[in-house]
Amino acid sequence: MSEYIEHDLDDNSVGIVEKKLYTFAETPKEMLLDSGGRLGPITLAYETCGTLNAAKSNVILVLHALSGDSHVAGCYTPQDEKPGWWDNMVGPGKGIDTNKYFVVCSNIIGSCMGSTGPCAINPKTVMPFGLDFPVVTIGDMVEAQKELMDHLGIKKILAVIGGSIGGMQVLEWCVRYPQMVTAAIPLASTTRHSALAIAFNEVARQAIMADPKWNNGEYYFGPKPDLGLAVARMIGHITYLSDESMRL
């Protein structure tokens, strides 16, 4: 699926939103990862729209795709020309109606969009983690989101919704915390990758790593591997469409 939709703010925008940060898993209570490693402190970037009702029963958790982030709807400033990635879906009177629902969108751990990820500073080296950042799983992302839900005092989620890697987190939420999830809406997602999908992802990785500016993952203070990333993104875009849809 296409991960970004750009358009102008309309009258039904949620308006000005703010990127919030929640930090947990401070030393020595680092989070135990699926890999067996530990990570902490962990910061999650998240945004909310709408109003949490008194019963805390109107929560919709939106989970973003690989290159998305917590900025799901609205704008950061009145001059901001680019609203959140799902602004046409989230807002007053829209599909996910913020007149009724309290929407939380959490940026995943491992992201470079505000949450703790490879570009965050490794406390041990005081340098960006880079390739030293531990492998995180879909389950680890969900565990981090669970910490955020606890922080917000949310015990029940009316619907968990997300596309692509966000949809995988939806499915993982159902497996790990079925008692918390009333409805699950995974979009354009899967419980497991096919060999074909794994192959495409590997080529995308290799395209980035073939760019000399990749510099073995240490590109944070120099030029970025933009050309390799562009090729990887082209591969991604092809896989968001089917042969059939290209013939339309």
Added chain:
Amino acid sequence: MSEYIEHDLDDNSVGIVEKKLYTFAETPKEMLLDSGGRLGPITLAYETCGTLNAAKSNVILVLHALSGDSHVAGCYTPQDEKPGWWDNMVGPGKGIDTNKYFVVCSNIIGSCMGSTGPCAINPKTVMPFGLDFPVVTIGDMVEAQKELMDHLGIKKILAVIGGSIGGMQVLEWCVRYPQMVTAAIPLASTTRHSALAIAFNEVARQAIMADPKWNNGEYYFGPKPDLGLAVARMIGHITYLSDESMRL
């Protein structure tokens, strides 16, 4: 389709073969290309196995895939460990039986495997053509092969066979010289590309051109864009398989 199959020479090998060169379209009789441009002189690399019969009625023309060449079967020397790319198919008693047939395999123009292509010396600059090499079509490749057939005195071809881009040439042979072709065997080929195939090919090109060693096509005297080519080749290999075949 997989374009290469490596294996040891067996008892039914065609034995030692020789890469031959045929040059035509000398100045001022350059070949008129489909693009409207002219190219000449043109050298084609080709190889033959088996014996042409007196009636010249036992010719099989084998046309190679994109990264293949004229070396279809046998070896260049007794010590040669890598036989031609279709050695398991072409030989005495094999599918294309050289006890019966005279097999011709012609390297396409635009190739870098002996025929005139971008790495050939441009007579005007006395440097490799590089990006100055004219665009050649499947039809141009077939016209060059027709020149080779004329040179060999062959007026009738029992079968034209080829896979992938070779199969496209098979189809073009049928369109341009139907009276010459008795049987046509296009394999894993098409009369036109889908949008999906065009997209994959474009990403492969972009992967090569994103490699700094591509150097705008002028890499003949320096390091080659091997990393970009590796990524392009990965994309190619994925497209040689289907999702279904990867699940087997």
